[in-house]
Amino acid sequence: QVEVLESGGGLVQAGGSLRLSCAASGRAFTMYPMGWFRQAPGKEREFVAAINWSGTLTSYADSVKGRFTASRDNAKNTVYLQMNSLKPEDTAVYYCAASTKGRLGTLLSPHEYDSWGQGTQVTVSS
Numbered sequence: 001q002v003e004v005l006e007s008g009g010g011l012v013q014a015g016g017s018l019r020l021s022c023a024a025s026g027r028a029f030t031m032y033p034m035g036w037f038r039q040a041p042g043k044e045r046e047f048v049a050a051i052n053w054s055g056t057l058t059s060y061a062d063s064v065k066g067r068f069t070a071s072r073d074n075a076k077n078t079v080y081l082q083m084n085s086l087k088p089e090d091t092a093v094y095y096c097a098a099s100t101k102g103r104l105g106t107l108l109s110p111h112e113y114d115s116w117g118q119g120t121q122v123t124v125s126s
Helices: 027-031
Strands: 004-007 010-013 018-024 034-039 046-051 058-060 068-073 078-083 092-098 120-125
Touching: 004 092, 018 034, 018 092, 018 120, 034 068, 034 078, 046 068, 046 078, 058 068
Parallel strands: 010 120
Antiparallel strands: 004 018, 018 078, 034 046, 034 092, 046 058, 068 078, 092 120
16 A cells, blocks of 8 residues: 655635645555545545656546646656646645556546545635
8 A cells, every 4th residue: 555645735816826746655656647636515526637657648637627737756756736727616625646456547537546645725716
């Protein structure tokens, strides 16, 4: 099992930017596809972005495409989510997840992931 820990959330005005980080434990980090999900109050957890083990493939939810960018630095065991042009509807708790199931590519379903962080709050004011 790998442990992941998110950081970088906060309060930002609409149109602003934030960069979330997700630090993971374990030497096998470079083998894991990683994902970002979010959950707003009263709503289900939803997919935001995913990145494959090497960082060469990414996938995004339509609602964030063109505004958010996922990347990873395997030397630092860290995944990032750069969020630009933030909107009030982006307000949510953001979760980082790792998949240790041996899957390839980018994984969009939360059921593909077996290690989750505690989440970091992102609040976008209008």
